[in-house]
Amino acid sequence: MPNSPHTYKDLAPPRRLLLGPGPSMVHPRVLRTMSTPLVGHLDPEFLAIMDEIQELLRWIFQTDNALTIAVSGTGSAAMETAIVNLIEPGDRVVVGINGVFGTRIAQMVTRSGGTVVGIEVAWGQPIPLNQIAHILQTAGPIKAVALVHAETSTGVWQSLEHLGPLCHDHGALLIVDAVTSLGGVPVQVDAWHIDACYSATQKCLSCPPGLAPLTFSQRAQDVLRNRKTPCQSWYLDCTLVADYWTEGKRTYHHTAPISMSYALREALRLIHEEGLEARFARHQRNSQALLAGLEALGFALVPPAKQSLPTLTCVSLPEWLDDKTARSTLLHDFSIEVGGGLGPLAGKVWRIGLMGESSTFESVMTLLAALEQICSHVAPSHSLGQSITAALKEYSAFAHP
Amino acid sequence: MPNSPHTYKDLAPPRRLLLGPGPSMVHPRVLRTMSTPLVGHLDPEFLAIMDEIQELLRWIFQTDNALTIAVSGTGSAAMETAIVNLIEPGDRVVVGINGVFGTRIAQMVTRSGGTVVGIEVAWGQPIPLNQIAHILQTAGPIKAVALVHAETSTGVWQSLEHLGPLCHDHGALLIVDAVTSLGGVPVQVDAWHIDACYSATQKCLSCPPGLAPLTFSQRAQDVLRNRKTPCQSWYLDCTLVADYWTEGKRTYHHTAPISMSYALREALRLIHEEGLEARFARHQRNSQALLAGLEALGFALVPPAKQSLPTLTCVSLPEWLDDKTARSTLLHDFSIEVGGGLGPLAGKVWRIGLMGESSTFESVMTLLAALEQICSHVAPSHSLGQSITAALKEYSAFAHP
Numbered sequence: 001m002p003n004s005p006h007t008y009k010d011l012a013p014p015r016r017l018l019l020g021p022g023p024s025m026v027h028p029r030v031l032r033t034m035s036t037p038l039v040g041h042l043d044p045e046f047l048a049i050m051d052e053i054q055e056l057l058r059w060i061f062q063t064d065n066a067l068t069i070a071v072s073g074t075g076s077a078a079m080e081t082a083i084v085n086l087i088e089p090g091d092r093v094v095v096g097i098n099g100v101f102g103t104r105i106a107q108m109v110t111r112s113g114g115t116v117v118g119i120e121v122a123w124g125q126p127i128p129l130n131q132i133a134h135i136l137q138t139a140g141p142i143k144a145v146a147l148v149h150a151e152t153s154t155g156v157w158q159s160l161e162h163l164g165p166l167c168h169d170h171g172a173l174l175i176v177d178a179v180t181s182l183g184g185v186p187v188q189v190d191a192w193h194i195d196a197c198y199s200a201t202q203k204c205l206s207c208p209p210g211l212a213p214l215t216f217s218q219r220a221q222d223v224l225r226n227r228k229t230p231c232q233s234w235y236l237d238c239t240l241v242a243d244y245w246t247e248g249k250r251t252y253h254h255t256a257p258i259s260m261s262y263a264l265r266e267a268l269r270l271i272h273e274e275g276l277e278a279r280f281a282r283h284q285r286n287s288q289a290l291l292a293g294l295e296a297l298g299f300a301l302v303p304p305a306k307q308s309l310p311t312l313t314c315v316s317l318p319e320w321l322d323d324k325t326a327r328s329t330l331l332h333d334f335s336i337e338v339g340g341g342l343g344p345l346a347g348k349v350w351r352i353g354l355m356g357e358s359s360t361f362e363s364v365m366t367l368l369a370a371l372e373q374i375c376s377h378v379a380p381s382h383s384l385g386q387s388i389t390a391a392l393k394e395y396s397a398f399a400h401p
Numbered sequence: 402m403p404n405s406p407h408t409y410k411d412l413a414p415p416r417r418l419l420l421g422p423g424p425s426m427v428h429p430r431v432l433r434t435m436s437t438p439l440v441g442h443l444d445p446e447f448l449a450i451m452d453e454i455q456e457l458l459r460w461i462f463q464t465d466n467a468l469t470i471a472v473s474g475t476g477s478a479a480m481e482t483a484i485v486n487l488i489e490p491g492d493r494v495v496v497g498i499n500g501v502f503g504t505r506i507a508q509m510v511t512r513s514g515g516t517v518v519g520i521e522v523a524w525g526q527p528i529p530l531n532q533i534a535h536i537l538q539t540a541g542p543i544k545a546v547a548l549v550h551a552e553t554s555t556g557v558w559q560s561l562e563h564l565g566p567l568c569h570d571h572g573a574l575l576i577v578d579a580v581t582s583l584g585g586v587p588v589q590v591d592a593w594h595i596d597a598c599y600s601a602t603q604k605c606l607s608c609p610p611g612l613a614p615l616t617f618s619q620r621a622q623d624v625l626r627n628r629k630t631p632c633q634s635w636y637l638d639c640t641l642v643a644d645y646w647t648e649g650k651r652t653y654h655h656t657a658p659i660s661m662s663y664a665l666r667e668a669l670r671l672i673h674e675e676g677l678e679a680r681f682a683r684h685q686r687n688s689q690a691l692l693a694g695l696e697a698l699g700f701a702l703v704p705p706a707k708q709s710l711p712t713l714t715c716v717s718l719p720e721w722l723d724d725k726t727a728r729s730t731l732l733h734d735f736s737i738e739v740g741g742g743l744g745p746l747a748g749k750v751w752r753i754g755l756m757g758e759s760s761t762f763e764s765v766m767t768l769l770a771a772l773e774q775i776c777s778h779v780a781p782s783h784s785l786g787q788s789i790t791a792a793l794k795e796y797s798a799f800a801h802p
Binding site for chain 1: 738
């Protein structure tokens with residue numbers, strides 16, 4: 001029996017305030033629901049739960065798409081599902097690359113045998129829509145345009161409202177990564193003519209990680225059913241997975257993650273109770289207050305102000321603040337998690353998530369108060385309380401415009 | 402807002418006795434653990450939990466393999482991980498095909514660009530090892546031999562103890578599907594010289610579905626690192642996933658399913674407390690008693706007696722018993738789930754799982770008592786109590802040999 005000590009202690013992780021790029025805080029009702037004893041994945045009672053999940057996912061995606069499901073994996077599994085089902089060897093795909101997740105999409109396109117027509121811009125900048133239009137008009141057949149709606153590595157909020165019809169005019173599908181946007185800012189799959197949109201449970205849906213919502217338009221389904229080659233993934237093959245999710249078929253494909261499905265249903269139910277408009281306003285309000293506080297401390301917003309995500313604020317550090325030391329103090333002395341930078345932004349920025357249950361007045365006040373303490377030690381000229389004051393001013397302005 | 406009614410009720414699935422091919426019953430300690438608030442997937446406290454999970458997985462796989470992880474998906478995701486990482490286009494793979502899961506392996510090999518050298522035998526029969534030896538000796542270069550240790554669709558317990566060295570003598574890897582065996586019957590990865598072995602959480606580990614244990618030998622890792630082409634899956638690419646699981650590296654790949662990891666740790670801890678030998682004996686004892694009871698009712702074992710799994714009993718129905726009616730009565734009147742047949746066995750057999758927490762004296766007695774009731778209605782000559790008596794006799798014989 002290799003490497004096995006005699007006893008393992010009770011699980012007792014510390015209590016954290018999760019303000020990183022995900023997972024976000026999970027509502028006690030969702031946690032409690034996961035303790036529900038299991039039924040089988042083909043039990044009629046479970047199939048009814050799946051129906052409700054589909055109904056709620058369609059509502060949150062704002063779509064009537066029949067093929068709307070939760071992929072049995074995390075957000076990257078849903079990204080791979082979109083790519084490997086819609087892209088075949090030889091297909092050319094326009095990919096907006098301005099951070100980790102656009103880069104990841106491009107890697108998946110390549111691994112699917114597709115050719116990437118990349119639009120690369122500096123991390124922190126949005127993808128210019130006129131460049132996409134230019135490529136569609138001049139570069140010959142394009143199978144799909146893939147964009148990240150909310151780039152988790154930079155906090156950029158990509159506009160894409162008018163892109164769908166343009167793609168369709170040129171015979172291309174529109175694929176959208178909504179991992180850090182769904183449930184936090186508007187995502188209107190039908191109104192924006194998106195063909196494939198996916199997300200993850202652990203961001204603005206405030207459910208533990210392990211499932212990933214995905215929806216395909218009729219146009220995407222037609223592409224899927226007219227493939228020349230089989231999808232390279234069996235596990236993620238939507239022609240097979242869809243049969244399990246379709247009433248009247250319910251063909252066994254793989255065992256659905258039962259407890260995670262319970263959790264997702266409860267998380268979606270909480271969102272349904274709050275309402276999308278109220279939820280989006282809450283995310284907007286808290287992020288504006290946070291940003292005002294951060295700016296008072298000397299942090300500076302990375303993306304252009306109008307394209308900064310309310311769900312994830314990406315800020316560069318004041319030069320007198322050391323990234324690793326300050327994040328370590330936040331985690332160990334205050335039990336607060338924020339995210340560091342990735343790639344070219346490593347060591348230079350923080351990514352602060354206010355997503356779902358993490359987007360609260362308490363989160364903003366607690367984080368700013370902790371940062372006040374930390375900054376007052378390393379920058380003695382710092383006058384205590386100024387970030388809290390700035391944030392409170394922002395709250396008042398937002399509540400009484 | 403399409404298709405959304407105004408309210409969703411509290412989740413209240415019925416209480417089931419899960420005696421199908423999985424998911425199995427989950428211990429209350431595992432359910433409770435899933436309610437633990439989350440920490441981040443890069444939190445040092447979570448990395449320590451991952452270390453413990455790896456340690457316990459190595460123990461249950463009986464291996465020292467460094468690359469021993471939980472794949473972020475269900476059992477089929479782990480199957481696909483093994484295949485897409487080890488098989489490249491043009492590789493020839495010997496696959497034992499005697500049920501759904503051997504067939505699935507073959508499909509995945511094909512989708513990876515490999516060529517299947519299939520050994521097809523009737524569903525319910527084991528794969529003859531001498532056929533594998535013959536192919537290895539005569540059929541030219543073989544990249545891998547893939548076998549299902551516990552065929553969930555037929556209840557066949559495949560022997561493979563001496564196959565590893567034979568594969569290695571001919572330059573082939575040995576890939577083993579242990580989805581319905583790991584934690585229920587011995588799986589000795591190192592002693593049997595298995596190169597890739599995978600399982601699922603919802604069978605004999607009695608954890609909810611959503612993660613899938615996987616281990617690669619050094620030989621498999623060498624094959625992986627010397628690939629000519631990149632793995633076609635980004636999500637399941639073990640060269641990337643392994644870096645997240647490796648101490649000192651911990652490179653972010655995708656967000657680990659935190660709550661499911663909590664659950665898996667607790668499920669493994671329960672197995673560790675019970676001990677493998679005691680656990681295997683429990684599975685053996687309960688399955689023998691169940692089988693004696695089923696035979697007394699007129700059911701007949703499908704696989705050869707010596708190769709019938711203690712974790713999943715596959716029996717053909719007496720001709721006077723209608724499959725759908727009887728399973729529906731079991732589910733709706735007794736709240737007991739058993740599995741029906743798949744493929745050529747549909748309508749003809751039942752698959753009764755006694756896995757992990759489902760493998761108890763109460764499960765056996767409750768199921769047989771329910772079947773006594775059902776059988777007494779459709780076969781009036783049936784004398785009540787005979788299956789219980791037969792099962793009890795078997796328990797006594799097992800306890801006092």
